[in-house]
Amino acid sequence: MPRFDERLADAVRRKGNPVCLGIDPRWDSLPKAIRDRHDPDALDGVAHAFEVFGLRVLELIGERVPVVKPQAAFFEACGPEGFHAMRALLRRCREMNILTILDAKRGDIASTAAAYADAAFRVWGADSVTVNPYLGEDAVEPFIAAARECDGGLFVLVRTSNPGGGLFQNLDCGGIPLYRRVAGAVAGWNAGGNVGAVVGATHPRELVELRAAMPDVWFLIPGYGAQGGTAADLKLGFRAVGLWAVVNSSRALPCPFAPDDADWEAKVVRAADAMIAALKE
């Protein structure tokens, strides 16, 4: 199998767009048609509704997107049954030949990081996983080693899209902010082509700066749509048109409907049309 950066480039070229479909299911955002068939007071009912919704969204637009990113937190909040649902969605993506990013933001000392990597790649069957850099290189290394074995990858948090993300990330560390120090490390860790960077779309100037600091690193850019990033902002993160960055939408793309919209499925398809078109311009 080709290495992870080549697998990403191939997927983006094949689909002709860099869209990452975020699956962050929340009960209150699900279509009423699905909620009505599940019990909100039972964790397994909610988990099953998440799975039904996710599988249906994959049927509707999965063939058109290169990457899918489930958010582990929402599945974990459904208990063990939530992880069954998460694994089912990741498996369906693999059957559909869609690359996956398990958004779990894990990070721990080496022996523990190895267990998280094992969970992400082998137990859940994701192609890649998001990783927090606060514990340093020896805590990231087990993810790189595990990724190498399965031609998978990881995306290290560099600059996050949340409003308060700068509290520590922007601290001046000898003339450059902390996030630039992390970016420098990520550029080095990516020697084998399997380490990407999470760079929020809500900070366009930083996208330019970080693209320069990590010229050969794939970016995962969250924050498109609901969090305020625009298509014009995002393009600053690409290295060539539509390449070396995937752009995630977890709200505007899979949940562009009001819960009681009868035509929610058509709206999901139109949202995919719109996002793909905006990123192609």
Add this chain to the structure above:
Amino acid sequence: MPRFDERLADAVRRKGNPVCLGIDPRWDSLPKAIRDRHDPDALDGVAHAFEVFGLRVLELIGERVPVVKPQAAFFEACGPEGFHAMRALLRRCREMNILTILDAKRGDIASTAAAYADAAFRVWGADSVTVNPYLGEDAVEPFIAAARECDGGLFVLVRTSNPGGGLFQNLDCGGIPLYRRVAGAVAGWNAGGNVGAVVGATHPRELVELRAAMPDVWFLIPGYGAQGGTAADLKLGFRAVGLWAVVNSSRALPCPFAPDDADWEAKVVRAADAMIAALKE
């Protein structure tokens, strides 16, 4: 119910020691007597062995320790069944009136952090959870809010015990290292008495410095025993004898035996005797 810092102080006073029993189960470290009854090639077999081992350790020494800390990664690596086992251990601790720290090192943007907090406190039933600060205050706040509702707590990573923990944590941020910036934030976040700090025992000088920077904050001190921290080092983290810090051991305490030791249970009891005595001196 009293607030979290008071619950911790009460637990430590009641048991007369500040020992935190870490439960980081690994198949290869389990007693042969337990391994022989489970299938290592089935995730649910491994998960069940972890649960049997953890419950037996709780029977052996649970009455003597104030705090238990399961490491989520090792349970996650067993798939959904691993989370059943983790929840069973947390429930047993609650029945035994032992406080729990779910070591998950979670951290994400606010709406996602709220889902992780919901999972930790409500779904798994932990009293507290470890949290990574890299995303800043708005990412920590949902954990504080959720902790407040259940008189639970969180422990924010400040200075970790791994050899490479200093790569970013030690960076000079305007005259003081990053970990001191995080410590300053943690001291502020602890206004309600429910935010602690993870401070590695492998850096004794920093324990003194961080105790001064966070006088009213409970420390969770990992790295005792296997990672190199000694009892004398640790005492630098306490505010008064045995108070305002809990000291974790995940290897020397629950796994002081060779897997085929027939008397592994007696060795666990003796390891508890030794650790409690060392921290009382």
